[in-house]
Amino acid sequence: MDALVVEQVWATVMFILGSFILSTCSKWERKEQAIAKDPRNRYGRRKSDIVKPKTLRGTIMTVMGTGLCLGGMILFLLHV
Numbered sequence: 663m664d665a666l667v668v669e670q671v672w673a674t675v676m677f678i679l680g681s682f683i684l685s686t687c688s689k690w691e692r693k694e695q696a697i698a699k700d701p702r703n704r705y706g707r708r709k710s711d712i713v714k715p716k717t718l719r720g721t722i723m724t725v726m727g728t729g730l731c732l733g734g735m736i737l738f739l740l741h742v
Contacts, residue, residue, distance in 0.1 A: 673738035680730025687723040 666674075694717075 667741050669741045670738050673734040673736075673741070675734075676730045676737065677734030680727045680732075680734060683723055683727035683730065687720055687727060691720055
């Protein structure tokens, strides 16, 4: 097997970066959910008042991470 071409190296870097972004976003979202589920933060409120926060940061990170992973996989397979 020949060595990887430059595009395959970039594809691998893109995939790893996208995976890191998705992992980081997931960790932050789990921390925020743990805070929201804490009974001390919900005391005196109705269940209907508590809405899961949708952050712009989380949305952007998810789209970027997914795009980088998918783009890296496609770029890698294009140059096999």
